[in-house]
Amino acid sequence: MEVLTLTTYADAPFMTQQQAALEERGVSFTTLSVAGEVAADTDRRPVDYVRTVPRVVREAATGYDLIHAHYGLTAPLALAGLRTPIVLSLWGSDVHGPVAPISKAAAPFCDAVVVMSERMREALGRECTVIPDGVDLERFRPEPREQAKQRVGWDDEGQDVLFPYPPARGVKNHPRAERIVSVVDNLREEPVRLRTVHGVDHDAVADYMNAADALLLTSDSEGSPNSVKEALACNLPVVATDVGDVPERLAGVDPSVVATSDEELVEGLLAVLERDERSNGRVAAREVSIDRTADRLLEVYERVADTVIDTETEGEQWRVVGTGWLE
Missing domain, CATH: 3.40.50.2000 (Glycogen Phosphorylase B;)
Known part of the structure; x- marks a missing residue:
């Protein structure tokens, strides 16, 4: 064909x-x-x-x-x-x-x-x-976090929240992500950083997924965000707005949170970071x-x-x- x-x-x-x-x-x-x-x-x-x-x-x-x-x-x-x-x-x-x-x-x-x-x-x-x-389950798979941090050049202090989009893409709502992480950082004893990553080779994205403590999706609208599915494949916890098929993709995934307000995003991200655990997302990723x-x-x-x-x-x-x- x-x-x-x-x-x-x-x-x-x-x-x-x-x-x-x-x-x-x-x-x-x-x-x-x-x-x-x-x-x-x-x-x-x-x-x-x-x-x-x-x-x-x-x-x-x-x-x-x-x-x-x-x-x-x-x-x-x-x-x-x-x-x-x-x-x-x-x-x-x-x-x-x-x-x-x-x-x-x-x-x-x-x-x-x-x-x-x-x-x-x-x-x-x-x-x-x-x-x-x-999602390519061979490319996106769980790897030791410390090794991934070394590959992307992140230090060991504090926790890192991944935002894998250019700030200029308005629909992704980068200002909201900054606002949410700023509030969570003030509520946590250890530093919490928003890591805005874009323009890197797609093969390197898995390293950032494995190095991060959570993925934050603050989009105003989506279809089926690939970053969420890639995070699932790496067992990276996800905190996301209720857009597209995110509720379906995160059903049964723990820890992960679907939120409809800034308050829920803050509470969800705070809870995920306090648990400091990887998710069971790879099981769900097999469906896609x-x-x-x-x-x-x-x-x-x-x-x-x-x-x-x-x-x-x-x-x-x-x-x-x-x-x-x-x-």
Whole structure:
């Protein structure tokens, strides 16, 4: 099976890991990224998407079994592929944020839509497949904390709370994380530090997970945050806001806390740090291993490739999509 991938971020670790797992299952990928530059505090311009359309048309015409569009803003580009079946994967902010209207408008014209959580499916308001991004259990696994601290250059004094996102990403709410850790630091006898880590090689993230005493997620919205699943795989306790599939992922994980207010975040983080124990999260992480999620996505690929049929009726081109017809 040959797949054309459309994305706004070609180096997204969860996407490249997913592709690697699917390549082991016989899928080949060509990745086409939206034109223009993007950073944590810089979005692409509308013209960048417009000037990407001809590239999509030319590439799709070379023949693919399907187009996999990652993120809602790439869905209109995928539709330019005309007769090629489309799988649309939504990432979270494209369902809960300002991009949501585009995602909702484009989704009915795609042959399959994949979301990361039940909350995303409810927000999208249409039938779709829930598949969280998987975590690589070989890369993310428990290691001795002291050794991990040495590798990342942290000293042995006090406790370290990991925030693995750029502060510029507003939806992650870094100011709230700073506020929560500041309060907890004042309540603890030993120092408590917020460790904001971003821009490091993805292979090194596991070292930070194993070196930290807790992961703090203060996001305003999420789909299925990969940092939470990676923390689970390393048995790192998690204190998080009630967003995305976090309650489902942390069900039965101890110690870990899901909170809805600053007070609950403070109390939860304080309790986790006072216990000073690793969690049992790796058991829960097995449910979202990269192998399991890749198998489920491959089923979607195969279903779409098998159920889309091209035919000609009085000179017009049609596609069979499920039980309906699209001209």
